[in-house]
Amino acid sequence: MLRTVKPRNARSKRALVAREPKEVEDTRTAVFVKGTHTGEILNNAMKELMSLKRPNAIAFSKKNAVRPFEDPSPLEFWAGKNDASLFVVGQSTKKRPDGLTFVRTFDGKVLDMCELGVDKFVSMAEFKTPKSTPGHRPLMHFASELFDTHPRFIQVKSLLLDFFGSEVIDGIHLAGIEHVISVSLAPTPSTLNNATQAIPGLSDESSDDTKNLPKIHIRTYTLRLLSSGTRVPRVELAPMGPSLDLSLRRHRPPDPEMWKAAMRRPKLKKQDIEKGLGKKKKNLDTDEMGDLRGRVHVGKQDLDKLQTRKMKGLKRGPVESGSSDEEDEEGQKKSKRPKAS
Numbered sequence: 001m002l003r004t005v006k007p008r009n010a011r012s013k014r015a016l017v018a019r020e021p022k023e024v025e026d027t028r029t030a031v032f033v034k035g036t037h038t039g040e041i042l043n044n045a046m047k048e049l050m051s052l053k054r055p056n057a058i059a060f061s062k063k064n065a066v067r068p069f070e071d072p073s074p075l076e077f078w079a080g081k082n083d084a085s086l087f088v089v090g091q092s093t094k095k096r097p098d099g100l101t102f103v104r105t106f107d108g109k110v111l112d113m114c115e116l117g118v119d120k121f122v123s124m125a126e127f128k129t130p131k132s133t134p135g136h137r138p139l140m141h142f143a144s145e146l147f148d149t150h151p152r153f154i155q156v157k158s159l160l161l162d163f164f165g166s167e168v169i170d171g172i173h174l175a176g177i178e179h180v181i182s183v184s185l186a187p188t189p190s191t192l193n194n195a196t197q198a199i200p201g202l203s204d205e206s207s208d209d210t211k212n213l214p215k216i217h218i219r220t221y222t223l224r225l226l227s228s229g230t231r232v233p234r235v236e237l238a239p240m241g242p243s244l245d246l247s248l249r250r251h252r253p254p255d256p257e258m259w260k261a262a263m264r265r266p267k268l269k270k271q272d273i274e275k276g277l278g279k280k281k282k283n284l285d286t287d288e289m290g291d292l293r294g295r296v297h298v299g300k301q302d303l304d305k306l307q308t309r310k311m312k313g314l315k316r317g318p319v320e321s322g323s324s325d326e327e328d329e330e331g332q333k334k335s336k337r338p339k340a341s
């Protein structure tokens with residue numbers, strides 16, 4: 001466990017505040033940890049998952065005797081040292097060969113974890129196609145209803161979304177989208193057709209039986225934007241790799257109180273969030289087109305005292321009572337020039 005650090009100056013205090021939980025989180029850093037025994041398949045799988053996560057990835061070169069499900073304290077220590085909130089632990093044993101454990105932390109504590117077994121792995125080198133640029137955020141595609149109904153697959157979807165795309169962005173440019181990560185499932189058994197959504201953090205007896213659960217297939221594709229004659233380009237997909245077939249194993253659900261704190265949102269109404277208003281403000285409204293309009297109240301203005309541009313034609317003459325004909329005659333007399341002698 002990490003000891004409580006008290007800041008000595010303003011600089012160290014700002015550094016500690018930057019590591020605290022935020023409403024809009026920064027890009028999450030993932031740490032890749034090798035266990036005491038890892039094979040060639042597991043090493044290559046972790047290496048290429050790290051290439052998809054770069055530059056927000058840290059790899060430990062040495063092997064570590066870490067068991068996340070028995071003692072998560074080393075992960076909490078590394079989370080504080082490296083300012084990381086995600087871990088991928090690779091461990092291969094006789095009972096559970098080629099296992100990848102995805103661990104997620106919150107406020108320096110382990111929130112939840114899920115172990116996946118690597119049944120099949122195809123490297124990027126076997127696909128002779130262009131690769132995406134490191135640092136680009138991928139598009140995530142989940143092709144199964146179980147990702148929204150079954151508690152085990154809901155957890156896997158949440159972990160993968162945080163792992164590959166945790167950064168909050170304001171807009172998307174088509175030229176910046178280079179690759180897609182597609183996550184699909186094997187044919188769904190008939191026993192899972194009526195699966196219902198469970199509350200995160202609560203275990204289900206049917207969800208613990210991983211033998212009857214379908215395998216997870218992860219495929220990565222690069223995007224090519226071609227001309228289509230319209231403003232919307234034609235999109236072609238080319239397999240890039242890596243290709244993974246994973247099976248569910250052990251898992252640890254999040255603590256309900258910690259999950260509630262991690263999912264806390266600012267107190268805003270859904271209508272205000274959709275309109276972009278945030279907290280309701282006085283004299284502000286949104287029209288049918290979604291434009292924000294404001295009403296400004298000003299005092300009564302006296303236009304007689306309004307300062308205009310100083311021009312000869314706009315210069316005001318003396319205010320006198322009389323007919324307009326007399327004013328014209330006076331103006332003509334004033335404009336006459338004296339005759340030369």
